[in-house]
Amino acid sequence: MAPRKLAAGNWKMNGTLAALDQIDQLLADLPAAGCDVLICSPATLVHPMVVRAAGKLAVGGQDCHAKASGAHTGDIAAAQLADAGASHVILGHSERRTDHAETDAQVAAKSLAAHDAGLIAVICVGETEAQRDAGETLDVIAAQLAGSIPDGATATNTVIAYEPVWAIGTGRTPTNDQIAEVHALMRDRLSARFADGADMALLYGGSVKPGNAAEIFAIPHVNGALVGGASLKAADFGPIISALS
Numbered sequence: 001m002a003p004r005k006l007a008a009g010n011w012k013m014n015g016t017l018a019a020l021d022q023i024d025q026l027l028a029d030l031p032a033a034g035c036d037v038l039i040c041s042p043a044t045l046v047h048p049m050v051v052r053a054a055g056k057l058a059v060g061g062q063d064c065h066a067k068a069s070g071a072h073t074g075d076i077a078a079a080q081l082a083d084a085g086a087s088h089v090i091l092g093h094s095e096r097r098t099d100h101a102e103t104d105a106q107v108a109a110k111s112l113a114a115h116d117a118g119l120i121a122v123i124c125v126g127e128t129e130a131q132r133d134a135g136e137t138l139d140v141i142a143a144q145l146a147g148s149i150p151d152g153a154t155a156t157n158t159v160i161a162y163e164p165v166w167a168i169g170t171g172r173t174p175t176n177d178q179i180a181e182v183h184a185l186m187r188d189r190l191s192a193r194f195a196d197g198a199d200m201a202l203l204y205g206g207s208v209k210p211g212n213a214a215e216i217f218a219i220p221h222v223n224g225a226l227v228g229g230a231s232l233k234a235a236d237f238g239p240i241i242s243a244l245s
């Protein structure tokens with residue numbers, strides 16, 4: 001089995017019910033996407049988006065707690081996301097790692113909880129600009145992969161997103177060679193550790209736009225994208241999906 005191609009949107013803390021009009025537009029413009037399409041919405045929109053999408057695209061959350069339930073005010077359990085109709089959850093996004101000081105171990109624990117609830121974990125890794133400038137990128141990515149992906153991960157329940165922190169929301173992207181180098185490392189490490197690691201989908205994320213998507217998707221071991229800002233509008237996300245299809 002080859003890795004499945006996935007165009008994933010991350011709406012972050014954006015969108016109210018009115019934004020679901022974008023789902024209608026996206027579906028109207030893309031009757032037959034040749035790849036999987038996912039939007040990870042704010043928790044409040046997961047169920048309404050599932051209803052609106054009517055099975056034509058997948059809906060995910062943006063975080064979950066490592067525990068199945070309990071006294072954790074403001075948090076959300078993986079099973080609650082699944083109950084709302086989510087199929088995926090983003091874990092270890094750099095904004096979570098920065099804003100909430102999430103560690104690799106916590107990301108791994110959350111990923112296990114996601115798997116237990118039947119969700120696909122979209123686990124994010126990525127170096128800071130200082131780490132890249134210091135020549136530490138490959139070591140950082142290897143350590144994040146080792147620490148953030150739990151044993152038991154498979155190509156069916158896990159997707160990995162390489163998102164250089166300095167490329168998120170900045171309009172800056174690594175060179176194609178830099179993306180290729182990291183994706184090759186990820187493929188090697190995953191293949192060495194997991195029986196079906198060669199089949200795990202690897203996404204690139206960080207300022208993917210309609211204008212650069214095709215070039216990025218042509219890079220070896222890039223099986224799709226995790227898209228922030230450009231996933232909010234169907235007019236931007238649609239062409240990115242088409243470039244992957």
Ligand code: PEP
Nearest residue numbers: 168169205206207228229
């Ligand atoms: C993201 O939030 O995961 C992301 C990649 O954002 P952007 O596409 O806006 O850089």
